[in-house]
Structures are given as structure tokens and as C-alpha cells.
Amino acid sequence: MSARLTSPDGLPKGVRPGYRPEDHAPGIVHLGLGAFHKAHQAVYTDDALAAEGGDWRIIGVSLRSTAPSEELTPQNGLYTIIERGAGGSSARVIGSIARALALKNDRQAVLDALLDPGIRIVSLTVTEKGYGIDRATGGIDRTHPAIAADLAAPDEPRGVAGLLVWALGQRRAAGVPPFTVLCCDNLPENGKMLRGLLVDFARHAAPDLADHIANEVAFPSTMVDRITPARGSGTLELAERMIGLRDEAAVETEGFRQWVIEDHFPTGRPAWEAGGAIFVSEVRPYEDMKLRMLNGSHSMLAYSGFLAGHRYVRDVMQDASLVTLIERHLAAAAGTLSPLSGVDFGDYAKSLLERFTNPHLAHETYQIAMDGTEKLPQRILAPAKDAAESGQPLAPFAFAVAAWMRYVLGRTDGGETYALRDPREVELAEHVAGLRTAEDVARSLLSLPGLFPDPLRRNADWTDAVTSRLATMMAQGMRQAIDREADAALG
Numbered sequence: 102m103s104a105r106l107t108s109p110d111g112l113p114k115g116v117r118p119g120y121r122p123e124d125h126a127p128g129i130v131h132l133g134l135g136a137f138h139k140a141h142q143a144v145y146t147d148d149a150l151a152a153e154g155g156d157w158r159i160i161g162v163s164l165r166s167t168a169p170s171e172e173l174t175p176q177n178g179l180y181t182i183i184e185r186g187a188g189g190s191s192a193r194v195i196g197s198i199a200r201a202l203a204l205k206n207d208r209q210a211v212l213d214a215l216l217d218p219g220i221r222i223v224s225l226t227v228t229e230k231g232y233g234i235d236r237a238t239g240g241i242d243r244t245h246p247a248i249a250a251d252l253a254a255p256d257e258p259r260g261v262a263g264l265l266v267w268a269l270g271q272r273r274a275a276g277v278p279p280f281t282v283l284c285c286d287n288l289p290e291n292g293k294m295l296r297g298l299l300v301d302f303a304r305h306a307a308p309d310l311a312d313h314i315a316n317e318v319a320f321p322s323t324m325v326d327r328i329t330p331a332r333g334s335g336t337l338e339l340a341e342r343m344i345g346l347r348d349e350a351a352v353e354t355e356g357f358r359q360w361v362i363e364d365h366f367p368t369g370r371p372a373w374e375a376g377g378a379i380f381v382s383e384v385r386p387y388e389d390m391k392l393r394m395l396n397g398s399h400s401m402l403a404y405s406g407f408l409a410g411h412r413y414v415r416d417v418m419q420d421a422s423l424v425t426l427i428e429r430h431l432a433a434a435a436g437t438l439s440p441l442s443g444v445d446f447g448d449y450a451k452s453l454l455e456r457f458t459n460p461h462l463a464h465e466t467y468q469i470a471m472d473g474t475e476k477l478p479q480r481i482l483a484p485a486k487d488a489a490e491s492g493q494p495l496a497p498f499a500f501a502v503a504a505w506m507r508y509v510l511g512r513t514d515g516g517e518t519y520a521l522r523d524p525r526e527v528e529l530a531e532h533v534a535g536l537r538t539a540e541d542v543a544r545s546l547l548s549l550p551g552l553f554p555d556p557l558r559r560n561a562d563w564t565d566a567v568t569s570r571l572a573t574m575m576a577q578g579m580r581q582a583i584d585r586e587a588d589a590a591l592g
Contacts, residue, residue, distance in 0.1 A: 106176050106346040109194055116344055118196035119151030122178070126156035127199045128371070130214050130280075132261060133226035134161035134169040134201060140329040140354040142224055142285060144182055146197040148376030157371040158199035160214045164227060164261070166203070172350035173201035180350035181340040185461035192343035204259065215268035216277070221368040223268075224283040225261065225295075226325075229475035230524045231286075232261055232298055236478060237551045239294065240301030248302070255306040262302040269299075269318060270310050281319040281366050287396055289388055289479045292322035292363065321363035324387040326395065328456060329354040330464040355459055357452075361387040386441045393434040394446070395453055397480040397501070398427050402457075403469035404504035408513060408579035411466055418458040422587035426500065427454070429590045433497035437484040471522035473505050474529070474552060481505075486554050489563055499566035500586050506546050506567070507574040509533060514578040525549075539572035 109117035129146070131138055138161065146157060161178075163169045173180060178198035184191050202211050214220060225231075233245030241248050247260025258264045269279050282299070284291035296315065303311040332352060340351035360373065364380035374380065381387070399414075405426070406417040417423050431453065435446035485498035509529050512518050521529060532545045547553050547564060557563050574582040 103347045106348045122196035127160045128157040129159045129222045131224045134163040136352045137329045138226045145373045145376035147195045149371035152375035153372040160200045163203045170201040170203040181348045183353045184356045186356040218277045222281045226285045239297045279318045285325045292320035296320040321365045322384040324361040326359040333463045392479045393484045398430045401501035403466040404508040407466040414464045425587040430497045437487040474525045503570035543568040
């Protein structure tokens with residue numbers, strides 16, 4: 102067995118970081134130390150450090166699992182990023198993570214990092230469900246476990262809102278400027294969303310901080326894009342072959358990456374443009390494009406593909422009927438977007454199809470299907486509402502929602518059961534328990550509080566389109582439903 106990766110010394114140029122990591126102090130705390138952060142923001146920061154230096158290394162924090170810190174700490178924060186595409190694979194070692202902490206084991210170190218004057222940015226990838234946001238109000242969801250716990254004990258925070266509000270309050274009391282809060286999750290206007298969440302939390306837990314957070318803390322919005330599957334069984338072996346050292350923290354991803362950021366960082370930022378980041382005054386059009394086209398089609402193919410027996414996205418792309426439906430969904434989603442200067446939505450759709458087909462990425466449909474109630478609003482329901490109001494076709498979005506409803510039943514056509522892995526899993530199960538007809542299932546799920554926009558629920562064409570497709574899925578199976586829908590799409 103090879104020696105373990107602990108130092109960039111001895112690695113060939115092009116594989117090792119383009120700077121001496123120990124020469125740069127941390128300037129960022131990142132909440133949500135998972136594979137996506139390691140494949141995205143940490144890589145951009147690595148590029149920025151190589152290009153212009155600065156004290157911008159990252160203290161990564163895992164809010165739940167201890168695995169990321171256990172993997173990275175013995176390696177001094179170093180890990181291998183493996184980029185895989187049709188043209189081949191490449192590997193490089195990333196040095197931008199200075200420390201890896203787990204809130205469970207390193208609570209005081211996490212709190213100390215958030216208060217450190219040298220930390221000027223706190224970034225986040227905690228998934229849509231991690232924030233505890235009430236979709237209807239934009240404020241806190243008091244039933245969210247982390248929100249409830251932090252409201253009960255605001256001086257002992259453990260969730261996102263509690264930690265950030267506590268830290269901003271402590272910094273203000275100490276005369277330390279607030280850090281910039283940088284949300285990197287797939288939420289529309291994610292900076293604005295996070296500001297609203299923290300201001301509402303502060304109103305309940307620390308009222309004197311609400312105006313300070315609303316007016317003096319920067320929350321730039323971002324759009325992030327890089328397909329990063331969960332680590333496969335062969336990832337670590339491949340990393341060892343490629344760099345000649347054992348790496349317990351390696352990640353695989355595609356070659357493509359994109360980061361669009363509103364350029365509002367009062368206390369400075371890394372030179373992320375060195376890695377290709379795009380700085381704009383308004384990120385929402387880019388967010389909408391990505392959420393509706395990439396993420397929306399991803400959700401559609403995940404529910405239908407999983408129930409049709411396809412384990413990976415690359416397998417879905419070998420199914421001609423599903424490819425037809427993906428192409429249709431991409432076109433329908435593009436039809437709900439306003440023109441974006443310099444962007445051809447048709448070209449973007451073609452690039453997505455190529456990325457989905459990548460034979461080297463083992464991106465599981467079951468992974469994409471999780472957390473549906475958190476993802477559907479911005480990915481499927483927002484464009485469906487816009488399509489309904491402008492008289493555009495509803496069929497692509499209705500098929501996607503029907504596939505989600507069929508998935509919510511929790512069993513395959515063969516009768517095998519699976520966990521939904523959704524924050525509202527218990528509630529979903531209660532809504533469909535004992536229901537046998539598509540009409541009853543659709544009616545019950547459409548009535549879920551805070552999920553479907555009222556204009557859609559009141560739209561008879563929409564409810565009929567969803568119900569009829571769900572009826573086919575339940576009576577004839579997902580395979581037949583996909584082929585039937587593809588035949589209709591082809592005319």
C-alpha cells in the first residue's frame with residue numbers, strides 16, 4: 102500500500118498546489134464540508150491562491166458527519182480532485198482547506214473560527230433542507246429541528262441560522278466587522294433568502310441584531326454548477342493510481358464547472374475569477390437558467406429513471422424514450438426564461454445532454470431524487486406556474502410532478518420498498534397511506550401545505566395533466582408511462 106497523502110512535497114508540478122499552503126492563513130469558514138464543496142468552491146479558492154495569494158484558505162466545518170474531518174485532518178487538509186470526461190481523466194491535489202472540523206467533536210474550535218477577525222467570509226453548502234426556511238413566509242420554520250433547538254438555546258447554537266446569528270452578534274459586541282455570508286446552495290436568490298432567514302431568526306432570538314443583519318451584513322447571491330456524484334467504490338483506488346499516494350478524501354467530478362457571483366464583499370474576497378468565476382451585478386437570471394434547465398431535468402429523470410430501473414444518470418441517457426423527455430423538458434424550461442445576454446439556451450441544453458451522458462460519472466438517480474419537497478418548488482413548480490400563466494405547454498412539468506408523486510408511494514413497480522429520504526417523509530407517507538387511485542393520490546399531495554403554488558392547485562388543466570400521467574404510471578408501470586409520454590412528445 103502506498104504512503105498516505107500528507108504533504109504536497111514530491112508531487113509533480115501540475116498535480117501539487119501552485120503555492121505553499123502553509124504560507125496562507127484562513128480567511129473563510131465553510132459550513133457543509135462535503136464532496137460538492139471540495140469539487141467546487143475549494144477548487145476555485147485553490148486557483149485564486151495560486152494566482153494572487155492572500156490569506157484565504159478555508160476552515161471547513163461538517164455540521165453532522167464526522168467523516169470529512171476524519172479523512173482530511175490526517176492529510177493536513179489535502180485531497181485529490183479527479184476530473185473525468187469523455188476525453189479522459191486528470192487529477193490534482195487541492196491545498197485550500199487549512200482545517201477540517203466537525204461540529205459534533207470540535208464545537209469550540211468552530212465557534213472560535215467564526216469569531217476570528219481574520220475570517221471575512223462564511224460560505225455554505227448545507228443543501229436546501231439544511232436552512233430551516235419556511236417556503237411560504239421566507240422566514241424560519243419553527244418545526245425544523247435545528248431552528249427549534251437554537252431558538253430554545255440561542256447561546257448554544259448548532260444549526261445554520263443559530264450559528265450565524267450568534268457569531269454575528271458576538272463579532273458586533275467585540276467591534277469586529279461582520280463576515281460576508283455566501284450561500285452556495287440551489288435556492289433562488291439564495292443571498293436574499295439567507296438574509297431573510299437570519300433576520301427572522303434574530304427577531305425571535307436576538308431582536309437587537311435584526312437591523313444590523315439586514316443592513317450591515319453582505320449576502321451576495323450565487324449560482325453554482327458542477328455535477329459531483331457521491332464517492333464511488335473505485336474513487337480512492339483511482340486517486341492512488343493517479344497521484345501515487347493513498348488519499349482517503351479524494352473526490353470525482355466532471356470537467357465542467359461554473360460559479361456566478363454577485364460582487365459584493367465589503368471585507369474582500371479571493372481572486373476567484375482566476376478559476377473562471379463570473380462576477381455580475383444580478384445573478385437571478387443565471388440561477389433560473391440552471392435551476393429550471395439542469396436541476397429541473399435532473400429531478401424529472403431521477404424520479405422516472407429510478408422507477409424504470411436506471412441506477413445512474415449515464416444509464417438514463419441510454420434510454421431513447423427518456424432522452425426524448427429530457428430534451429422536451431429542457432426546451433420547456435427554456436421557454437419560461439427571459440433572454441440572457443450572451444447565452445443561447447439551445448446551446449446550454451446541448452451541453453447539459455453531453456454532461457449527463459458522461460460515462461465516467463456514477464451519479465445515482467436515487468441520490469438526485471432525495472429531498473424532493475425542498476427541490477420541486479424552484480426546479481419544477483416555478484416554471485410550471487410561469488408556463489401556465491403564459492399559455493405554454495404544461496405536459497413536461499406535469500410528467501415530472503407525476504413521476505415525483507409516483508416515487509412518493511415508496512415502492513417500485515416490482516413491489517420493492519425504499520426510503521424517500523425527504524425532510525417531510527413522515528408527512529408524505531401519511532398523505533398517501535391507504536390511497537389506491539391516482540385521483541386520490543394527486544389530490545392529497547397537491548394539498549400539501551406550502552408546496553404547490555395556489556395558481557397551480559386551482560388550475561384544472563394542470564391537475565388533470567398531472568393526474569392522468571400518474572394514473573398511467575400506477576396502472577401500467579413507469580416503463581410504459583415513459584414510452585407513452587415520449588411517443589406523445591414526438592407527435
